[in-house]
Amino acid sequence: MAKREELEKLFAQYGFTDFRWLKPKNIRVAQWVRLRCMFGCPAYGLKGTCPPNVPSIEQCREFFSEFDEIAMFHFQKTLADPAERVPWGRETFQGLLNLEREVFLTGYYKAFLVAFGPCDQCEECSGNRVGCKDKKSARPGADALGVDVYATARDVGYPVQVLRDYKETMNRYAFLMIE
Numbered sequence: 065m066a067k068r069e070e071l072e073k074l075f076a077q078y079g080f081t082d083f084r085w086l087k088p089k090n091i092r093v094a095q096w097v098r099l100r101c102m103f104g105c106p107a108y109g110l111k112g113t114c115p116p117n118v119p120s121i122e123q124c125r126e127f128f129s130e131f132d133e134i135a136m137f138h139f140q141k142t143l144a145d146p147a148e149r150v151p152w153g154r155e156t157f158q159g160l161l162n163l164e165r166e167v168f169l170t171g172y173y174k175a176f177l178v179a180f181g182p183c184d185q186c187e188e189c190s191g192n193r194v195g196c197k198d199k200k201s202a203r204p205g206a207d208a209l210g211v212d213v214y215a216t217a218r219d220v221g222y223p224v225q226v227l228r229d230y231k232e233t234m235n236r237y238a239f240l241m242i243e
């Protein structure tokens with residue numbers, strides 16, 4: 065519990081106050097999520113942090129099981145203009161990345177950020193890991209790692225719904241893996 069209190073102070077320093085503590089068993093990893101990436105997503109193969117540039121579903125399950133604590137961060141946002149989506153995402157992601165670094169430097173050496181979507185750091189993505197233009201910063205999104213974000217969020221009482229257009233309020237989720 066002392067660990068959580070210490071971490072919560074760090075989260076607050078970085079402005080992240082809307083979160084829930086999860087255990088690995090709360091992360092709902094499912095094969096169907098990967099199939100949705102492979103069939104139906106127009107970005108398949110175009111993003112360096114998305115399938116097929118990620119571990120198998122079985123490896124993702126194992127990854128999530130290797131941590132003591134998981135902080136699930138909630139971001140609720142309504143955008144007047146769809147063009148705001150990328151700048152907002154980049155700024156929020158950078159804040160989370162700074163927090164991951166701080167948590168690491170505090171001594172939680174396994175700290176790892178699972179982002180709230182595909183990496184959008186560059187205007188044009190390499191589409192693979194080896195050619196990534198910012199290997200230090202790129203992190204996979206939860207869905208890319210097979211997480212059923214809808215079920216995971218609903219299980220802990222967070223809102224999430226399918227959106228029909230960009231003007232609807234988004235509920236996005238990122239995960240900070242800690243031990």
Ligand code: SF4
Binds near residue numbers: 185190195
């Ligand atoms: S950092 Fe750039 S090149 Fe690397 S995955 Fe993200 S968008 Fe693609």
